Amino acid sequence: MNEEGDEVESLPSTLGVEMTIEEVAPERLLDHVTPVVYQLDPAELDDALRAALADRTIFETRFNYRTSYAGQACFLVANDAGFFALVGQPAGFAFLEPDEAPAAADAGDDDPFADDFDFGML
Amino acid sequence: MPRYIGITDSKHRDAQVLMETVKSPPKRHFTDEEGQRVRSWRLIKSTEGHDYPSLLHLHPDPEDLAQALVDGDPEIDLENIGRKTGPTDRVWIKPDGKILYSARILKAVYGPDGEEISRDDFVDVEASVDEESALPWSGRLIPRGKVVRSFALVRKIQLRHINGLTFDFLREIAEHLSNLELKPLPPKETE
Numbered sequence: 445m446n447e448e449g450d451e452v453e454s455l456p457s458t459l460g461v462e463m464t465i466e467e468v469a470p471e472r473l474l475d476h477v478t479p480v481v482y483q484l485d486p487a488e489l490d491d492a493l494r495a496a497l498a499d500r501t502i503f504e505t506r507f508n509y510r511t512s513y514a515g516q517a518c519f520l521v522a523n524d525a526g527f528f529a530l531v532g533q534p535a536g537f538a539f540l541e542p543d544e545a546p547a548a549a550d551a552g553d554d555d556p557f558a559d560d561f562d563f564g565m566l
Numbered sequence: 567m568p569r570y571i572g573i574t575d576s577k578h579r580d581a582q583v584l585m586e587t588v589k590s591p592p593k594r595h596f597t598d599e600e601g602q603r604v605r606s607w608r609l610i611k612s613t614e615g616h617d618y619p620s621l622l623h624l625h626p627d628p629e630d631l632a633q634a635l636v637d638g639d640p641e642i643d644l645e646n647i648g649r650k651t652g653p654t655d656r657v658w659i660k661p662d663g664k665i666l667y668s669a670r671i672l673k674a675v676y677g678p679d680g681e682e683i684s685r686d687d688f689v690d691v692e693a694s695v696d697e698e699s700a701l702p703w704s705g706r707l708i709p710r711g712k713v714v715r716s717f718a719l720v721r722k723i724q725l726r727h728i729n730g731l732t733f734d735f736l737r738e739i740a741e742h743l744s745n746l747e748l749k750p751l752p753p754k755e756t757e
Contacts (some may be wrong), residue, residue: 445597452594470710476697477754479720500711523715530714535591535722563699 455515458508465503465520473502473519478532484520485532486527497522568726572700576742580700581735584726608651613643619664707746 446452497503497520507518507529519530568586573614575581596604621640625631632738659668677684695701708716727733 446594470714473714474710474719477722478718478719500715502714519714521715530718534589534590537722537724538588539727540733542644542727542730542738
């Protein structure tokens with residue numbers, strides 16, 4: 445069921461299915477968290493698509509490893525190392541308002557930063 | 567829960583703000599035939615000494631193990647199986663099913679062909695982020711178009727203000743970065 449209480453249709457797997465891709469701006473990818481990365485080894489690749497990817501164009505399509513009720517966004521990118529599919533979900537960031545009461549800082553037992561960030565690794 | 571982090575802007579002013587992960591609330595849920603929302607529980611499936619590897623360790627002969635299963639149901643811990651679990655910790659177990667209290671965790675690196683390339687001890691890297699010292703403004707800026715083709719962004723945190731001053735501080739950083747991005751990307755050869 446969705447938030448309105450309506451039944452949700454399941455989305456079939458996209459593996460082995462021809463999908464339509466759409467050109468998107470880099471900001472669209474930056475609005476997502478993409479924990480899954482596939483390196484693609486193209487069996488065949490249209491010259492126009494190869495040229496567009498080489499020209500730093502980013503494409504988006506839907507990705508479902510198996511039939512499920514929520515599809516994931518899949519971004520096709522290319523760099524000097526090859527072709528890649530980045531799969532993930534929207535980051536869920538909200539715009540902040542100046543008068544918004546911020547949450548209190550408290551590193552509890554479920555501290556998501558317990559493993560500590562190391563920006564020196566970047 | 568959010569945590570404090572100190573950051574510095576392009577004018578070398580530092581401030582302490584909050585950083586937090588953002589989890590999108592589930593937009594779908596399962597219901598039963600009466601329309602009641604389905605809840606998930608984690609139940610105990612088996613306990614130490616009652617799983618197949620443990621029993622096989624006690625009865626190496628399959629015939630003996632089969633007879634033991636028939637005679638006494640040693641695979642069933644009637645006291646605990648089916649109970650709901652509370653908070654749990656992950657533990658490592660030995661081949662005989664006993665808990666491993668001391669383990670050496672190694673980092674194994676595999677190549678694309680599945681062959682192991684290296685096996686070493688993990689090296690603890692000291693955290694470079696704490697509440698007391700602010701991260702410096704490095705001045706190294708990467709165009710968005712290059713970021714998305716060079717990195718997989720597998721985790722993101724949101725920085726939040728804690729008062730009006732830090733709201734302006736964060737807004738100015740965002741504005742500064744946004745204005746830089748208005749410039750066109752350099753030709754690919756010069757990246």
